[in-house]
Amino acid sequence: MQVEGDRLTVTGTDLELTIRLTVDVGGERDGAAVVPARLVGDIVKALPAGAVSVELHDDEMSISAGRSQFSVRPLSLDDYPAQSEPAADAVTLPAAMVADALRQVVRAASTDDARAVLTGVLLAADDDGLRMVATDSYRLAVRDLPGTSVMASGQSVLIPGRALNELQRVMGDVEELSVRLGDREATFEAGGTRLSTRLIEGEFPNYRNLLPSSYPNLLTVGKAAMLEAIRRVKILAQDSTPVRLTLGGDTVQLTAITQDVGNAAEEIDASYDGVEMTVAFNPDYLAAGIDAIDSDDVTLATMDPMKPAVLRGVGRDDYLYLLMPVRVP
Amino acid sequence: MFVSERRSSATILHADLDSFYASVEQRDDPALRGRPIVVGGGVVLAASYEAKAFGVRTAMSGGAARRLCPNLIEVAPRFEAYTQASRHVFDIFRDTSPIVEPMSIDEAFIDVAGLWRIAGTPAVIAAGLRARVADEVGLAITVGVARTKFLAKVASGVAKPDGLLVVDPDEELAFLHPLPVQRLWGVGQVTAAKLNERGIHTVADVASMDPGALTAIVGGAMGHQLHALAHNRDARRVTTGKRRGSIGSQQALGRRRRSRDEIDVVLWRLVDRITERMRRAGRVGRTVTLRFRFDDFTRATRSHSLADPTAGTSTIHSTAVAVLDTAWPLVEAKGISLLGVSIGNLSDLDAVQLVLPFERKDAEQLDTVMDAVRDRFGRGALQRATTMRGDPGIQLPMLPD
Numbered sequence: 001m002q003v004e005g006d007r008l009t010v011t012g013t014d015l016e017l018t019i020r021l022t023v024d025v026g027g028e029r030d031g032a033a034v035v036p037a038r039l040v041g042d043i044v045k046a047l048p049a050g051a052v053s054v055e056l057h058d059d060e061m062s063i064s065a066g067r068s069q070f071s072v073r074p075l076s077l078d079d080y081p082a083q084s085e086p087a088a089d090a091v092t093l094p095a096a097m098v099a100d101a102l103r104q105v106v107r108a109a110s111t112d113d114a115r116a117v118l119t120g121v122l123l124a125a126d127d128d129g130l131r132m133v134a135t136d137s138y139r140l141a142v143r144d145l146p147g148t149s150v151m152a153s154g155q156s157v158l159i160p161g162r163a164l165n166e167l168q169r170v171m172g173d174v175e176e177l178s179v180r181l182g183d184r185e186a187t188f189e190a191g192g193t194r195l196s197t198r199l200i201e202g203e204f205p206n207y208r209n210l211l212p213s214s215y216p217n218l219l220t221v222g223k224a225a226m227l228e229a230i231r232r233v234k235i236l237a238q239d240s241t242p243v244r245l246t247l248g249g250d251t252v253q254l255t256a257i258t259q260d261v262g263n264a265a266e267e268i269d270a271s272y273d274g275v276e277m278t279v280a281f282n283p284d285y286l287a288a289g290i291d292a293i294d295s296d297d298v299t300l301a302t303m304d305p306m307k308p309a310v311l312r313g314v315g316r317d318d319y320l321y322l323l324m325p326v327r328v329p
Numbered sequence: 330m331f332v333s334e335r336r337s338s339a340t341i342l343h344a345d346l347d348s349f350y351a352s353v354e355q356r357d358d359p360a361l362r363g364r365p366i367v368v369g370g371g372v373v374l375a376a377s378y379e380a381k382a383f384g385v386r387t388a389m390s391g392g393a394a395r396r397l398c399p400n401l402i403e404v405a406p407r408f409e410a411y412t413q414a415s416r417h418v419f420d421i422f423r424d425t426s427p428i429v430e431p432m433s434i435d436e437a438f439i440d441v442a443g444l445w446r447i448a449g450t451p452a453v454i455a456a457g458l459r460a461r462v463a464d465e466v467g468l469a470i471t472v473g474v475a476r477t478k479f480l481a482k483v484a485s486g487v488a489k490p491d492g493l494l495v496v497d498p499d500e501e502l503a504f505l506h507p508l509p510v511q512r513l514w515g516v517g518q519v520t521a522a523k524l525n526e527r528g529i530h531t532v533a534d535v536a537s538m539d540p541g542a543l544t545a546i547v548g549g550a551m552g553h554q555l556h557a558l559a560h561n562r563d564a565r566r567v568t569t570g571k572r573r574g575s576i577g578s579q580q581a582l583g584r585r586r587r588s589r590d591e592i593d594v595v596l597w598r599l600v601d602r603i604t605e606r607m608r609r610a611g612r613v614g615r616t617v618t619l620r621f622r623f624d625d626f627t628r629a630t631r632s633h634s635l636a637d638p639t640a641g642t643s644t645i646h647s648t649a650v651a652v653l654d655t656a657w658p659l660v661e662a663k664g665i666s667l668l669g670v671s672i673g674n675l676s677d678l679d680a681v682q683l684v685l686p687f688e689r690k691d692a693e694q695l696d697t698v699m700d701a702v703r704d705r706f707g708r709g710a711l712q713r714a715t716t717m718r719g720d721p722g723i724q725l726p727m728l729p730d
Contacts, residue, residue: 137684205687246447253447257427263443282682308685324683327611328427 001054002032012037013081017163019170020083022192031056034075043070086187086196088180091150095177095190101132101143102168104292104319109161110136120158120200123181125151133207134161139285140207140308140322141292150179158204159186163197170195210308210322215301217274219247220314223298227290229254229266234283236264242326243283247302248276256283279305280326289321339498340442340451341567343473343481344458346418347490349435350375353414354404356467366402367394374406378490413707417466425458430567438478440567452495459493476501477563483512501561506533513558520547535559576612577671578603579620587665589657593650598716599670600649604642607672608700611681613638614672617648619656624664631656634674642696645672 002009008025011018033056040063044052047065055062056074063070102121110118115137122133129146151157163186171177171190180187187196230243237243237256246253252270257263279302290298295313302309311321346352350368355361355377365380367373373394376385383398395401415434422429425448428440441454448454455472462470469491473484476498483505488494496504509531511521523546529535535543536559544552557563578599582592607614618632631652639645649670653660702711 135685137687138682140685205685207685207687210685210687255447257443265443265446267446306683322685324685327681327683 001035003027004030011083013083015081016160016198017166018083018196019166020194020196021170032077033061034077034080035061035072036075040072043072086180086182086185088182088187090178090180090189092176092178093148093150095171095174097145097148098177099168099171100294101145102164104294104321105132105134105141105143106161106164106168107134107288107292108136108139108141108321109134109164111161112136116200117158117202117204119161120204121161121164122156122158122204123150124156125149125153127153133204135205135207137205138282138324139289140210141289142207142211142320142322144318146318151181156204157181157186158200158202160197160200163195167195211320212301212303212308212310215303215310217247217272217277217302219245219252219270219272219274219300219302220297221252221268221270221300223290223293223296223313225268226252226298227287229268230283230287230290233264233266234287236262237283242280242328243286244278244280244328245300246276246278247272247274274302277302277305279309280328281309281323282326285323289323292321293319338442338451339474339476339481339495340440341475341478341481342439342441342451342455342458343475343478343485344422344437344439344455345471345473345482345485345489346435346462347469347471348375348377348381349414349468350406350411351377351380351404352468353410354407357410358404361402361404364402365398365400366404367391368404368406409707414466414468418462418468418470421458421461421465425454428567438481438567452493455493455495477561478565478567479514479558479563480505480561482514483508486512502536505559505561506531506536508532510535513555515551515554520551523547532559575618575671575673575675576603576607576610576614577618577620577669579667579669581667582665584624584666592653592660592665592668594716595668596649596653596670597646597713599668600646601642601713601716603670603672604640604645604696605700605703607640607675608696612675613640614645615639615674616672617645617652618671618673619649619652620667620669620671621656621660621665622667623660624666626666627663629656629659632673638674640696642699 002011003025004027006024006027007022008027009020009022011020013019043063047068050065052063052065059073060071061074063072105121109121113119118136120134122131124131124133129144130148130150132143132145134141167188170193172193174191176190178189185196185198187194233243233254233256236258238258238261241256241258244255246255250269250271251267252272253265253267255263255265289311293311293313293316295316297314299312299314300309301312305325306327308322308324311323313319351366354366354368363379364377365383365385366377367380367385368375369391371391373385373387373389373391375387376394380394380398380401383401385394385398385401391403411434418435419429419431419437422437422439426439426441426444430438432438441448441451444454448457451474455474459470459472462468471485471489471492473481473486473488473494473496475481475484475496480496480501484494484496487508510516510524510529513532513535516524524530524535527546529538535555538556540552540556543556546552547555580595580599582595615638616632616634618630621629621631623629633648633652635644635648699711
């Protein structure tokens with residue numbers, strides 16, 4: 001925590017991800033201290049509404065509000081990792097657009113640290129604009145931002161999904177987001193908050209040849225109705241049981257059967273052009289894909305029950321969510 | 330109906346193919362239709378309904394059958410055809426409901442609870458199942474429908490041949506009690522005779538007895554079971570979970586001395602067959618075990634466990650070869666007369682989240698293609714070049730794994 005004049009800067013880091021926030025305070029004397037983050041955070045949150053005063057003495061920091069009084073032993077200021085200023089040039093982007101894209105893509109990134117490359121979101125620039133891609137090897141989300149440029153065409157970076165999750169949380173409702181992409185680090189600034197993250201090294205899987213040019217079977221359903229149906233049927237999809245979609249005719253049937261527990265079935269109106277088939281999906285992955293789509297109606301395009309299926313929004317060709325089925329006997 | 334559909338309505342199907350082997354023969358050879366035939370020579374493996382009318386029964390000797398029915402036609406068994414037909418029928422079962430409990434190659438329980446909205450009432454589903462088996466496989470199948478497995482099986486027995494019988498929950502005892510005691514599960518000729526001697530002929534007679542008296546006649550466990558069944562108490566569910574702990578196959582090699590090349594061919598063939606069955610059954614395994622019988626009839630097993638379960642032919646084959654390598658000095662010293670391979674530590678592949686094919690392995694693709702070709706054109710249609718040499722051995726029909 002660092003006070004300069006009437007500005008307090010709070011910085012937190014785990015060496016990979018660093019978040020820095022600047023707020024206006026009533027500063028009496030400049031100074032800096034390192035304090036245990038969770039402890040101090042818990043204290044301040046618990047205090048009654050109103051002004052909080054923080055004073056640093058030699059070996060203790062006192063925090064008080066109303067009649068409450070805490071004192072916390074600070075950590076060594078010298079041991080705190082040095083903070084570097086980002087070197088790369090800043091590009092300013094509409095924050096709402098980036099937030100929307102992150103919401104759609106980051107959900108597909110892996111959280112398994114054993115597969116570091118898949119925990120990242122790929123930002124790739126080409127002549128048309130920027131593309132964001134994430135996959136955990138079960139599903140793949142691709143969002144195009146045409147006309148957006150943050151680096152030279154042909155370049156790409158791999159940003160940890162965890163950092164981008166945090167970015168969505170700290171962005172708030174600012175209008176502009178500034179982005180700096182360095183060789184080893186990416187820095188985002190939104191209002192008084194700056195988030196820096198190291199980049200992931202390694203080669204992102206070649207996803208391009210997975211994106212099909214055409215599909216023989218196309219289902220169109222209402223987004224809200226489908227999400228509701230999955231939410232209900234999922235109750236009976238326990239122990240990684242999939243939800244089965246029976247396609248054919250002008251309805252789609254969803255079923256979940258968990259041995260020795262029970263069954264769930266629901267039918268919703270749909271339009272379908274293709275051969276009759278049953279295809280099964282992990283209900284969470286399926287719901288996540290549908291939820292990500294910004295349209296009232298979504299399409300599910302399939303080849304067969306063993307091949308990746310593609311979710312898109314009707315009238316939106318800037319986003320797709322590729323999902324591998326669950327093979328069922 | 331909110332209390333429990335399972336308990337209050339008849340949703341369990343017992344589907345049983347009629348005179349299975351004999352029906353397949355009559356299906357495939359029009360000249361046999363309407364005639365009394367048996368499958369098997371020395372011993373009757375199956376008899377057509379026309380032969381049964383003469384009193385011919387399964388497991389009877391061929392001679393005894395001919396004496397009962399002079400015009401009897403005997404047909405050599407074609408197990409490959411029966412396996413094929415069974416597989417088709419089980420595909421229809423599994424298409425009807427995911428909860429299928431195989432009892433044998435020609436018989437299964439199917440639970441259709443919860444499918445009402447999608448597929449109609451159990452009676453409609455059962456009729457549809459019978460029509461599909463007739464249309465798509467060309468065989469007659471009898472289906473009993475009831476609230477319990479026991480009653481469903483009794484119903485199919487009563488409805489045979491080529492019938493459908495639904496036992497309404499309100500009429501269960503009325504249906505059950507007039508039946509002879511032989512209809513109770515577990516009552517064979519011996520038990521039936523013991524009961525008949527004491528004037529107990531019908532299920533109603535059993536139901537009216539004191540459990541203690543029943544136990545005194547037929548023994549403790551059987552007594553309790555009969556008492557429960559006669560009172561229509563059967564809480565067993567249809568479970569797909571009765572699964573094998575391992576899948577294996579073996580081949581006798583005779584007394585002749587075999588070269589390593591010849592043994593390698595046999596090993597390929599065994600692994601190929603087992604892994605195909607595993608994939609069909611949706612199972613994966615971790616432990617590869619080789620069984621050897623030596624010329625002096627002593628036996629040995631050697632095994633190796635993999636890090637991850639698999640049903641991949643090439644992975645399991647290379648593991649099996651490594652196990653054979655270590656055992657080879659012993660095999661050479663003692664001479665081998667039988668080689669078996671089994672895959673243990675099986676787990677279900679019931680629902681497998683498939684992975685995006687970023688880097689699909691060639692071997693995996695080969696397995697998929699081979700399975701698909703064999704599905705369509707039969708097992709003999711596509712072979713590994715290595716296994717073309719030597720005697721292919723016989724494959725008996727098996728329960729689906």
